[in-house]
Amino acid sequence: xxxxxxxxxxxxxxxxxxxxxxxxxxxxxxxxxxxxxxxxxxxxxxxxxxxxxxxxxxxxxxxxxxxxxxxxxxxxxxxxxxxxxxxxxxxxxxxxxxxxxxxxxxxxxxxxxxxxxxxxxxxxxxxxxxxxxxxxxxxxxxxxxxxxxxxxxxxxxxxxxxxxxxxxxxxxxxxxxxxxxxxxxxxxxxxxxxxxxxxxxxxxxxxxxxxxxxxxxxxx
Numbered sequence: 001x002x003x004x005x006x007x008x009x010x011x012x013x014x015x016x017x018x019x020x021x022x023x024x025x026x027x028x029x030x031x032x033x034x035x036x037x038x039x040x041x042x043x044x045x046x047x048x049x050x051x052x053x054x055x056x057x058x059x060x061x062x063x064x065x066x067x068x069x070x071x072x073x074x075x076x077x078x079x080x081x082x083x084x085x086x087x088x089x090x091x092x093x094x095x096x097x098x099x100x101x102x103x104x105x106x107x108x109x110x111x112x113x114x115x116x117x118x119x120x121x122x123x124x125x126x127x128x129x130x131x132x133x134x135x136x137x138x139x140x141x142x143x144x145x146x147x148x149x150x151x152x153x154x155x156x157x158x159x160x161x162x163x164x165x166x167x168x169x170x171x172x173x174x175x176x177x178x179x180x181x182x183x184x185x186x187x188x189x190x191x192x193x194x195x196x197x198x199x200x201x202x203x204x205x206x207x208x209x210x211x212x213x214x215x216x217x218x219x220x
Contacts, residue, residue: 001154005125006179024055028118031147032059035116038143038217042066044113047137049102049130050120054082054095061094070107072100103129107137114143114218121148122184131197143218144202149184150212158182161210187212 035056039046044067048057051071061069071086073079079097086095100106102120115138121127138144152158158181166174185193190212191204199214207213 001152001158001182003151003185004179004182006123006183028055028059031116031118031145032056032063034215035060035114035143035145036063038145038215039114039220040218041113041220044068045111046070046114046116047105047107047112048072049115049117049134050123051082051097052078052119054079054085054097056116056118057082057095058085058089058091061091062089065094067094069095070098071095072098072102072105074099074101103133105133105137109136110139112138112142113220114138114145116145118147119149119180121146121190122180127185127193128196131193131199135197135199141219142216144199144214144216146214147207147211149180149210150206151184151186152181165210185212190214 035046042064044064046057046060046067046069048069048071051057051073052075054071057069057071061067071082073082076099079099082097086092086097102117103124115134117134121130124130134144134146152161158178161181162174162178166177169177187204187206194202194204194214199216202214202216204212204214
């Protein structure tokens, strides 16, 4: 199935609210647990690229209170909700929200102990600059955990996924989910991106029916 791009920045208040109320709790908890397992450091500087409404940084910080997380996004409304979620969890000292383009990071080379990103890549019309920046800002021994949707093979498969998984979504949330699946990458496309930037030591695999994952365990 051909990739059809969706809007890179989800920045209407309706989209931000709908996204924050979609039930990703189980997926987010699994992602946070995997990120922590990949980074055996008591103290770490972590970049969360495409944080959305900040749910994953909150989960990570509640378990690892000595980690510092910079949570970035290009959607101001998403970041407004993220700031409220962080404040509600009393984690303002550990998580900072910044309006930043993941394709043009304003951070120094090799500064982060870990970079994480969940469901950002399918929003990018051209993901290559993000992967180039990812390599630039991570330490050579750093951890990486990038996850996103896998594009279905065809329309029939996509319809089945939407109807089975989005049973509790409203009509707008179903549209968001469908558009995201259509804009997602295939495993082969992800492998080509990783190869093109020579990102060493990573494992690339389909981690669920819906997702691909890039991971690298830190060696500290």
